Amino acid sequence: MDKWILYSDIQLLKRKGFSISKIAKKMGVSRNTIYKFIEMNPMEVAEWMAATKVRSKKLDPYRDIILTWLREHPDMSSAQVEDWLKERYGEKIEKVGEATVRRFVRGIREIYHIPKETVRRSYQAIPDPPMGKQIQVDFGEIKVRNLHGQEKRLWFISFVLSHSRFKYVEWLDRPFVTRDVLRCHENAFQLFGGMTEEIVYDQDRLISKDENAGDLILTSEFQSYVNDRGFRVHLCRKNDPESKGRIENVIGYVKKNFAKNRVFTNLEKWNGQCLSWLERTGNHNVHNSTKKRPVEVYTLEKQHLRPISTTINFSNVDNNSITRAIRKDNTVRYKSNRYSVPLGTYKLGRDNTVYLEVSNDQLIIRQSLNGPVLASHKVDDRKGQLIQDRQHTRDRTQGINTYMETISKRFNKAERAFEFLEKIRENYPRYIRDQLQVISRAINKNEQLANEALEYCISEKLYSANDFYDIVDFLIRENDLSPELVESNTLMKTTHKIAESVLKAKPEERSLDVYMEVLKEGATR
Secondary structure (H helix, E strand, C coil), rough: EEEEEEHHHHHHHHHCCCCHHHHHHHHHHCCHHHHHHHCHHHHHHHHHHHHHHCCCCCHHHHHHHHHHHHHHCCCCCHHHHHHHHHHHHHHHHCCCCCCHHHHHHHHHHHHCCCCCCCCCCCCCCCCCCCCCCCEECCCCCCEECCCCCCCEEEEEEEHHHHHCCCCCEECCCCCCCCHHHHHCCCCCHHHHHHECCCECCCCCCCCCCECCCCCCEEEEHHHHHHHHHECCCCCCCCCCHHHHHHHHHHHHHEEEEHCCCCCCCCHHHHHHHHHHHHHHHCCCCCCCCCCCCCCCCCCHHHHHHCCCCCCCCCCCCCCCEEEEEEECCCEEEECCCCEEECCCCCCCCCCEEEEEEHHHHHHHECCCCCCCCCEEECCCCCCCEEEEHHHHCCCCCCCCCCHHHHHHHCCCCCHHHHHHHHHHHHHHCHHHHHHHHHHHHHHHHCCCHHHHHHHHHHHHHHCCCCHHHHHHHHHHHHHHHCCCHHHHHHCCCCCCCCCCHHCCCCCCCHHHHHHHHHHHHHCCC
C-alpha cells in the first residue's frame, strides 16, 4: 500500500474516533506503525519516504541470492531464508534480526510480484449417511468463570445424529472415566429414542487401545458394552477431520455459542442450561449446511433408529478407572504430571496399559482392573512435575558395588584390589563405571601383568584406571609379548583391539623406572 494513502487513512480513522487497536486491525498493520503515523505530520512523512528510497538495507548485498531462492521456491518462508543465509554467510548474518529478514523478504515479494505459495489440503465433501445409519461422538473441554470470577475447567461429551444433525451434550467438572462414557451413551440413546447401526469415535484412550492395520483393539470395558448393544464401531484415523467433521463442528458450536462467557454455578444447573440451549438453539436453529432445522429432520430420522432395551447396569465397571499407557521411561501421565512405576514395567512391543484410580488424593496404578497395586502416589496439584518413588529407581550404588566385587575377584589379592577400586571411586565418583570398564579391558589383555600393575599403582598411589591401563600396556611391550601370544590369551575377549601394525612395532627401549617416573609426575599434577 502506498505510504501516503496509508497515512491519510490512519489520520481519517483517528479523527473519526477509532481506537489504535481498531485502526491496526482495519488497516492490517501493527499498532506500532499506527502510533508512528499518528505522531508524524505530512512534512515528516515526506522526508521519511525520501530517506527510505535512498537508505541502504542490511540485506541489500544478498538481494540477488534471496530473489533467486524465492523465484525457485515461492513457498519459502522468511525463517528458512534466514537459515540459508546463516548457513552460507555465517557470522555476517548473525547480527541481522528475524524481523529485518521478514520485512526484507516481504519487500522483495511485493516488488517482484512473488506471492507466497501455500499447500492446502483438499477436502472432499462427504454425503450425508442414510437416516439411522450413524452417530458421531467426541469430547471437549473449556475454561469458564464461576460466581467468584475464578477459572473453572469443564469437560463434555457430544453426540450428533449424522443425518439430521440432532445433538446431545453432557458435562462433567472432572475428566471422563469409562463409566461416565457408557452412562452418557445410554442417556443419549434415551434422548434420541434409539441408536444407529454405526458410531464414529476419535482415537480416545477410554475407548480404544490401538488400531492395528484396521483391527480395532478396544478397552475391555468398552468392548463389553459394544457387545451388549451390538452397534458397529468406526474409529477415525489420526488427523482425518473429514470422517468426523460433523461432531467437530458440534464441539466448536457448543464452546462458542453455549459455554463462552457463561457463568458456572454448579454442574446440575449447567447441564440443565445446556439441555435448554439444545432445545432452544442447538437443535432448533437452521443448520448452515442442510438449511433445515435438526429437530424437524430428527422427527423423521427417529423412525429409522434401532430400538434399545432397558438401560444397562454399569455396576461392574469401575467408577474411578482411567486407562493410561506406560511410557518408555517407566512413568504414567496424569493431569500434566508424570508418576513413576517400578523400573522394567514398560515392555517393548507389549500391552503397556495400566488402570488408574484416584481415592483420597492418592493415585493408585494397577496393571489390571482389579489386580494388585503396581504403584501409589499422592496426587500433585502442580503441572510438569515428576513424582517418583525411590523404590522405583535403579539402585545404582548396589550395581557399582557388585561390579567392583566382580573385577576385584579377577586379581590374586581380591581385598587389596577392592581397596584400590574404592580409591578410584573416590577420585572419579561420576565416572566410576567408565573407570571400571577400562580396568576390565586392561585385565583382559594380560591377567598376570595386571596383578603387577596393581601392586605398582598402589605403591605409587596412582589411583586412575587410565594409569593402570597404560602400565599394563607398557609391561606387555617390555615383556616382548608377540601378537600371537596376546591374541591366544584366554582373557582376550574384549572389543578393545590393537592394530597388527601397532603390535609389531618395536617401541624405543627404556627402563621401567623412567616410564614410572613419568606416570608419577602426571598423577601429581
